[in-house]
Amino acid sequence: MDISKMKALSYDELRALYREFLHSQSISKLTINTSYVDTFYLWRKGSKDLFWNTVTSADFENDAKEALIKALTENSTGNVNSLVNSYLSHLRRFRLFLASDGTNETSTPKQENIANHAYRHKKKTEVNVPEPSIEQVEFYLAKWDTLENYRLQENALNKLFFELCPNNTDIIDVLLKASALNDFYSTNIFSIYPVAKHICTLDIDARLKAGDVTFVGDIQYVNIGDTEKNFYSFATKYCSHHNPLDYPIYDSYVDEVLRYFRNRDGFSDFQDGDLKEYIKFKDILINFRAFYGLDKYNLKQIDQYVWLLGKDYFPKTYEKKMRGDK
Structure with missing residues (x-):
């Protein structure tokens, strides 16, 4: 122009x-x-x-x-x-x-891509979600503090991950953590032992502490019997509960919100599938935070805000215990 x-x-x-x-x-x-x-x-x-x-x-x-x-x-x-x-x-x-x-x-191609996404998801863009702002984030963070069931379940997981079983070398410790996540988050993993055993083989503690984002991909693929399973959302949760500032959680509510604001405001031009690749997903969430001027908040806070926003404006047809996988 x-x-x-x-x-x-x-x-x-x-x-x-x-x-x-x-x-x-x-x-x-x-x-x-x-x-x-x-x-x-x-x-x-x-x-x-x-x-x-x-x-x-x-x-x-x-x-x-x-x-x-x-x-x-x-x-x-x-x-x-x-x-x-x-x-x-x-x-x-x-x-x-x-x-x-x-x-x-x-x-431009980027604008066409955003417009095409908006057309395909027209019904969702008609939902009138408030524009992200400091006031909105503060509102939802305050709301989080009032939700006793979510807050206490998260406190219980924090005690388990940070105090009782902080490391990932003992299969019993990992089983306890993986089982608690699977139950609280309703991640629908029907055989948790292979997942815990897989995590124990990865020597993960130093990588988790360093915030190595490639590690999510190492956890998410697990062989159960003759079938390779993809437990992507569970993997983000397991990493996040060890290091919440470096590992935001992916789930369907967060997915809905990020695609909604991409379609409506064009804060990014990502493809839908990029949200299922953790390195790209984290970058998209960081871009979301920067675009709307929310840099004062850490990724854990942005994560909580976006999840509650999605839960309010894109409700599922059934209720999950916390932040379940799809």
Whole structure:
């Protein structure tokens, strides 16, 4: 897109053109209406030059945050730290608009990929999930603390993994941990002993402590009889309960939320199958955190927030004990 031509447009002309782009992106009407207004906050409260200097800055993230904090402090009575992340997300989307040609017909391959995903999952994008923000994360982390069954089950697992059986060299210790995970999380592993025996053969303690993400792949494939089983979600849970800051948990609720926001906001262009490859999955979750300005939260907190969000907006037809495999 020719930035010089964009800069020559009036406020109303630019907003009208941007609104057409937003409608082409298969995002919710609420998001379109909000973006149509909030994207241009710096123009309204500051100046045209301030807006353009900010969105085209080589150091966009820092310059945009600084400009928004200043403008919000001077003009808003709300919580500046909460509001700034929402406005930042709108400016990020506008920068995607500037990087495109503004239409669907000749969009980049990445944009086409995102649009195709959105079309295939149209019903899910019609669900009106609140945009990720500091306020939303705080709400769901507070909600987690009120859910006594989940909180106490997790505390029990923490005691088992961190205090009673921290290592993975004794088959009895590993059996206890694997059995507890299988029960609490309803991971539907019907023969847990081969899984525990497999884990014991891997000499995993140093790798877990170091946060080696390749290790999930080593755990997830287990031969039971003549059949190779893929216990991907269980493997992420087993690693996470040893090192929760380095190993976020994959499950179907998290999968739903990440695909939803990819389709709606385009925070990433991953393929659905990438979520089943742990190295890619962790990178996608980190990109999600960065896109929505949630870097103050560790991956464990983001994990809890995304899971509860998915549980609220993409409920299953049956209830699981905690965070079960599919």
